[in-house]
Amino acid sequence: MAKHGRIYQSILEAVLNRRLPQPFGSADIERTCPGFARNTYKNFLAKHAKGNSNNATELFIRIERGKYCLDNAAILPDEMDQLYRETESSTPFGEMRDQYFELLKPLFLPDDPVSNDIIKYFASLLRVLGMEDGGWDPYAESRAILNDINGIFKLNLPQAIFSEPDWTTWRLGLLLYSHIVEMDAPYEVMANLLRFQLGKGYSPSPFYDFLTSNQKKSFRRVGVSASKKIEIIKQLSESAGLNVGKIFDDFYDNRLRNAISHSDYILAEESFRCRGGISGARAFSITYEELNRILVSAKAFMSAFFSAEQLARQVWGAEKQRAIPYDSHYKGLMEVLVDDRDLMCGFAVHWPNNSQSTYRRTEHGIEMINCSLDLDNAAISLFVDLYARKPGSFSPLVEQGARPIYTNLDGCEESPTWLADDVDKT
Numbered sequence: 455m456a457k458h459g460r461i462y463q464s465i466l467e468a469v470l471n472r473r474l475p476q477p478f479g480s481a482d483i484e485r486t487c488p489g490f491a492r493n494t495y496k497n498f499l500a501k502h503a504k505g506n507s508n509n510a511t512e513l514f515i516r517i518e519r520g521k522y523c524l525d526n527a528a529i530l531p532d533e534m535d536q537l538y539r540e541t542e543s544s545t546p547f548g549e550m551r552d553q554y555f556e557l558l559k560p561l562f563l564p565d566d567p568v569s570n571d572i573i574k575y576f577a578s579l580l581r582v583l584g585m586e587d588g589g590w591d592p593y594a595e596s597r598a599i600l601n602d603i604n605g606i607f608k609l610n611l612p613q614a615i616f617s618e619p620d621w622t623t624w625r626l627g628l629l630l631y632s633h634i635v636e637m638d639a640p641y642e643v644m645a646n647l648l649r650f651q652l653g654k655g656y657s658p659s660p661f662y663d664f665l666t667s668n669q670k671k672s673f674r675r676v677g678v679s680a681s682k683k684i685e686i687i688k689q690l691s692e693s694a695g696l697n698v699g700k701i702f703d704d705f706y707d708n709r710l711r712n713a714i715s716h717s718d719y720i721l722a723e724e725s726f727r728c729r730g731g732i733s734g735a736r737a738f739s740i741t742y743e744e745l746n747r748i749l750v751s752a753k754a755f756m757s758a759f760f761s762a763e764q765l766a767r768q769v770w771g772a773e774k775q776r777a778i779p780y781d782s783h784y785k786g787l788m789e790v791l792v793d794d795r796d797l798m799c800g801f802a803v804h805w806p807n808n809s810q811s812t813y814r815r816t817e818h819g820i821e822m823i824n825c826s827l828d829l830d831n832a833a834i835s836l837f838v839d840l841y842a843r844k845p846g847s848f849s850p851l852v853e854q855g856a857r858p859i860y861t862n863l864d865g866c867e868e869s870p871t872w873l874a875d876d877v878d879k880t
Contacts, residue, residue, distance in 0.1 A: 461490050461498060462513060463563065463769050469524060470761050471552060477521040513772055547750050547757075550704070554758035557698050561647050562766040570653050572780070572788070573834050576801050577656040578646035579766055581639065582813060582834060584827065586820040593639040594817065600756060603630045624721055624742075627749045632714040634752045635706060640759050641683040644698060648690035655832025661686050663832075681708050705751035709738055770798040775863050777804065777870030784838055785849040785872050789863055804870060806858030807851040809839035848872075 464487035468474035474486045484495040499522045500506070502513040514522040567575045576582075581593070603626050611619035645660035657663070661678045662670065664686045669678075684702045691699030713719040713728035720727050726745050730736025740748075773790045780788035780803055791800035791814050800814030800821070811824040813834070824837040838851055846854035860869040 461487065461494060462502075462772055463765070464489075466524070466765055466768050467559070470765060471555070476523040477517040479520045479522070511772060511776075546747075547754050550751055550754035551757045551761075554701050554755050555761055557696075557701060558758055558762040559765070561644065561651075561696055561698050562762040563769060564647075564651055570650055571833070573801065573803075573836070574656040574832075575647075575650050576770075576798075577813075577834050578643060578650050579763070579770075579798070580800065580813070580815050581643060581658075582656065582815075582827065583658055583820060585822045588818040590819070591815075591817075593637075596633065596637050596639065597760070599633060600630065603633075604753075621721055624745075628714050628719075631705075631749050631752050632711065634756050635680055635711050636715070640756070641680070641687065643759075643763070644687055645683070645690065648687065648694050648696070648698075649832070651694045651696075652690060656834065657829065657832050658827065664689070680706070680711065701755055705748045705755060707748060709736075710740065710748065764797070767797040767799075771796040775866055777860075777863060779872070783849075784851055785858065786836070786838075787860060787870050787872065789870075791864055802864065803836055804860040804863075805838050805851055806849050806860055806872065807839055807842070808859040808861060810861045811836040811838075 461483075465474065465478075465483055468483070468486045469476060474482060480495045480499055483499070484490075484492075499514055500516075501508060501510050503516045503522060504512045504514065505516075506512065514524060516522055562579070564575070606626060607623065611622055613619060616622045642658075642660055646656055649655060649657070649660055654663070659673075661683055662673060665673065665678070665682075669682070684699070684706055687702070688699030691697065709728065709730075710726075713730075718728055718730070720729075722739075725739040725741050727739045728737060730738065770790050771792045774792045774796060775789070777787040777789060780786045785806045787804045789802045789804065790798050791802055791812075793799040793816060799816055800812065802810050802812045802814075804810045809824065812821060813823075813825055814821040824839065826835050826837075828835040841850050842853045842856075844854045846852055846856070848858060852858050858872060860871065862869050
């Protein structure tokens with residue numbers, strides 16, 4: 455990550471957590487983002503403002519003298535779901551959301567994103583799969599459903615249509631809970647990010663390796679239950695020295711999940727009740743006070759998850775159009791690809807034989823060129839096209855005496871270059 459990454463990350467977090475209103479000035483970020491040199495606060499915003507004269511990365515838009523906002527601030531109304539915007543930190547929901555966000559942050563933004571192969575880290579964030587056209591990503595639909603239900607909570611339901619609007623709110627809350635605990639993407643992203651930090655690679659089925667032999671036999675038929683996924687995440691979390699696994703203790707209740715999924719419950723006057731089948735042998739009840747705590751916790755987790763994911767994509771999106779040395783043997787240069795809001799949506803590795811490997815996920819589908827999943831090695835295989843017949847010392851892909859040729863960076867008319875001293879050795 456570039457040298458500006460840490461302070462930029464702090465500013466993004468402060469904006470996401472509503473501690474830093476936009477527009478902001480140097481004094482504002484000094485107050486809300488402590489720990490940096492005075493000159494950094496004084497110069498950072500202007501140095502990285504849009505249209506700056508020193509060719510620095512453009513991170514901010516100058517609103518007026520001394521006042522700036524994030525260059526990608528347009529994501530706040532477009533992409534920041536209602537879950538993010540609805541509540542201040544002083545409420546129970548806000549306090550839980552902020553607590554979960556702090557627990558998730560080191561998972562989404564690890565101290566060392568390089569040593570275990572940064573491509574595997576990006577794959578975990580982007581949920582890398584194979585080629586796919588638009589309209590096949592259930593994660594996008596899940597976010598939309600959660601937004602819709604959350605929006606209905608804010609409405610004054612007309613009693614002419616909803617005879618018991620208070621009960622309607624509870625029922626919607628149960629649907630929201632069921633959807634949150636059944637979503638695959640949050641579990642899979644967390645598991646893969648934990649696998650990355652533990653050096654266990656990337657897998658589109660991140661839980662399979664941790665199943666028993668009997669569970670693996672039934673995997674194709676029944677998959678992995680939410681309870682088992684959480685159990686594995688807790689184990690990986692403990693091994694990684696992180697506390698993200700304990701988040702689920704606040705809201706995941708398998709009895710509640712099962713009761714809602716099978717419509718085996720009744721909202722009685724005193725409590726939520728489940729008969730537990732025809733015999734009632736597994737019957738249980740939950741007070742509405744406790745049920746409310748569970749629902750709020752689940753919602754806060756989902757908000758924190760979205761925020762942490764958004765932050766990671768923003769931080770890496772700031773690295774767009776930079777050639778980052780990735781493969782010292784073949785001399786591959788990595789590039790972070792972004793969408794129209796400057797959020798990371800993929801990556802490319804440019805090879806010195808005028809070829810590149812690309813993965814890009816957008817709402818229109820998945821573009822996957824010269825790369826594929828390597829399930830046996832829990833990795834992403836990158837293809838380098840043709841080797842040189844008589845390679846020089848620079849790279850096996852470049853002929854002796856020839857100069858490396860890289861494809862252009864996304865949206866740029868000039869191609870990147872490797873370190874000049876190394877190139878000259880050809």
